[in-house]
Amino acid sequence: AQKITQTQPGMFVQEKEAVTLDCTYDTSDQSYGLFWYKQPSSGEMIFLIYQGSYDEQNATEGRYSLNFQKARKSANLVISASQLGDSAMYFCAMREGMAGGSYIPTFGRGTSLIVHP
């Protein structure tokens, strides 16, 4: 079974609008961390935001926020006020606790976001 599922291969959004990129995860650990990365065409993976499983509040970093629904095992990325430079691949990743698994992050297959004017 996939540990990280990103069901949207591609998404389109108009500039200045908000967009939500979906991510669901599968783990039996109580302690885990969720990450989102952006990968523009240049290839470098850029860290965006982190959410810990015990964090009570949704993480926010500037225009990025994480809609964390623990019971549903979802960790959707919300980008507000989209900009043309947001066009890129977006990857959701999880790192599970030592007790239940490994320290090796598992990545989803990514979502391609295109922001059009």
Added chain:
Amino acid sequence: GAGVSQSPRYKVAKRGQDVALRCDPISGHVSLFWYQQALGQGPEFLTYFQNEAQLDKSGLPSDRFFAERPEGSVSTLKIQRTQQEDSAVYLCASSPGLAGITDTQYFGPGTRLTVL
């Protein structure tokens, strides 16, 4: 402060050639990971170093792949007798801590390897 750098950025190899890919992590970072990213996929784990110790190499696809980090900083991923299926982007990531749950990884730009 420099980020993670990788060289070369692009490498074309003939099938059967050996290649060496270099990663310069952020200074002082303890953990270093290598990933392989096929076209249209997310990164797949290859190997993990904590300082100079290679703690996990379970993701290396075959014994043709070898990685080292002899002084706990720069790392080299070597692929012997390259095959066409080795064509991919090879990403290096470093993190300041011991690869715990909250330890954020910082990635390099990757090396795109094409095997003809």
